[in-house]
Amino acid sequence: MKTQGKRSPHIVVLDADPAILDYVHRILADRFSVGLFTEAAELNRSLRESPTPDLLLMDWHIAENETEENALGLLAKIRASKPSLPIIMLACSAELKEVVVATRMGAADVILKPFRKSDIDLAVQQCLKESGKPPADPDIQGIPLDENTSFVRSSKRMREIESQCALVARADIPVLILGESGTGKEVAAMLIHKMSARSQRCFLKVNCAAMPADLLESELFGYEQGAFTGAVKSKPGKFEICNNGTILLDEIGEMPSALQAKLLQVLQDGSFSRLGGRSSVKVDVRVIAATNIDIKAAIAQRTFREDLYYRLNGFTLRMPPLRERTEEIPILSQHFMCKAVAQYECDPLPISPALMQALTSHLWPGNLRELENTIKRYLVLGDEQAIIDELSPLQSTASFALSAEDFGGSASLKHLVRNLKGSAESAAIARSLEGTGWNRKAAANDLQISYKALLYKIKQYNLSPPQNRQVSMGQAAGFDQAQSA
Ligand SMILES: Nc1ncnc2c1ncn2[C@@H]1O[C@H](COP(=O)(O)OP(=O)(O)OP(=O)(O)O)[C@@H](O)[C@H]1O
Ligand SMILES: [Mg+2]
Secondary structure, eight states: OOOOOOOOOEEEEEOSOHHHHHHHHHHHTTTSEEEEESSHHHHHHHHHHSOOOSEEEEETTGGGGOSSOOHHHHHHHHHHHOTTOOEEEEEEGGGHHHHHHHHHTTOOEEEEESOOHHHHHHHHHHHHHHTTOOOOOHHHHOEEOSSSOEEOOOSHHHHHHHHHHHHHHHHTOOEEEEOOTTSSHHHHHHHHHHHSTTTTSOEEEEETTSSOHHHHHHHHHOBOTTSSTTOOSOBOOHHHHTTTSEEEEETGGGOOHHHHHHHHHHHHHSEEOOBTOOSOEEOOOEEEEEESSOHHHHHHTTSSOHHHHHHHTTEEEEOOOGGGOGGGHHHHHHHHHHHHHHHHTOOOOOOOHHHHHHHHHSOOTTHHHHHHHHHHHHHHHOOHHHHHHHHHHHHOGGGSOOOGGGGSTTOOHHHHHHHHHHHHHHHHHHHHHHHTTTOHHHHHHHHTSOHHHHHHHHHHTTOOOOTTOOOOHHHHHHHHHHHHO
16 A cells, blocks of 8 residues: 655645745745745646645635635635535635635635744644644755655754755845765755756756866856757757756766866856857856865866856855754655655665664765665565674774874874765775675665765775786776766
8 A cells, every 4th residue: 555655745825925925934834835926827847747735725806806706716616626625715804704705615725915934833733633644854855855855854964955045045245055975955945946046947956077178168067059960959958948947967066177167258247158159158057066176186186277266156055964964864864765655655764773773873975865875775675684784884983993182192082073974985995895806886885875976985084906816807887887877
């Protein structure tokens, strides 16, 4: 039987007044996924074409300008086509008499205008409870960003990240998001977009490391017919498609240098030309860039332009690794369990104290992505002990030898902990590389970190294959495939 996962309830609001919609949106958006409509026709279309929402808030005046039906007509129509959809009417006290008719026709509640946040909260909660869909724990739920993604935050550090995102969302300046692989850089970019004035426009992500320079250039900036063999007709690039929206340039540290110059120009005046094009195209796109490499080191090595760094760096957001916000692991685990339950349409599994202990002690080199994959694996395999065993070797920090230096009089606790974490991480990576015969792609899969993160860590910990063993052709092929993927 399909079990309803704890996805956020979807609430749609119909009101001709954008200020009211904005107010209701601000009240509900941190706990629910919210759809806003200013016209009955738009709402009707959405009800026909999309899954039925969990609740409808509808203004009494909405249908006044429409020729076919008044609010009662619309209510009757929706009740007939969606009998299980609870409806709350928004009305003025002068209309109360008429609105009573609406409740007789099945409206679940009436909220009188002008209303306060608490009026909406109470009515929504009551209605969802009666329809068997109590709002989920807001911490576990997070802020819904799209159908599959939410921003979960409960630690002080992540609440600060949320405030920084809100602040920078309003400023409309470029943002550079730094952080290890899997820390939620893309999620943070989505949050900034969602909280910005561009939220109703397009959000696009381009992975700058995923393709060769010329392909990436045509992807970003488009091309004119005949620009290269095979360019049979002109095509706009992501910057044009995303006009008035937000573009996320992922893995910006890997962007080829020729393109860095072109990007600099777009950041300076919003203009560029398509490949093979003579005229200049002007766009208004908010650029967010993300990377997990040490960008300052890349500048020092001259693989990344310093002037581009300063342009991108209108604001820098640093996503903390999961090991620095372990207090979030219980909530994130619950969140990922709900997400996986909804995805696989199965019953949730309990997270026992023993499993939670293993989850919270693990070092999570692959950060939230690794945690999410672990929870998914637990749900699919159903074998708690296997997961505990899998997590244990990495967290047995006691087994790592401590050098005399570690205990030296000047070593701070912070320094000691950092060294221990480093040794645990480097030992886990070395073990996995050994186990895969130094096939980096397989080791990255095994460790559940990105291929790039693995290369970075190999360099960071100065790991190298044993000298007496050659990496086989097959293993080398694994290496190359991953590099070009
Ligand atoms: N704050 C969060 N709340 C809920 N889920 C999150 C959060 N941060 C990240 N995730 C989930 O963790 C996974 C990794 O997140 P994301 O892709 O944003 O990381 P990233 O830093 O961009 O990784 P990479 O450097 O590998 O591209 C995704 O499935 C995402 O939905
Ligand atoms: Mg990413």
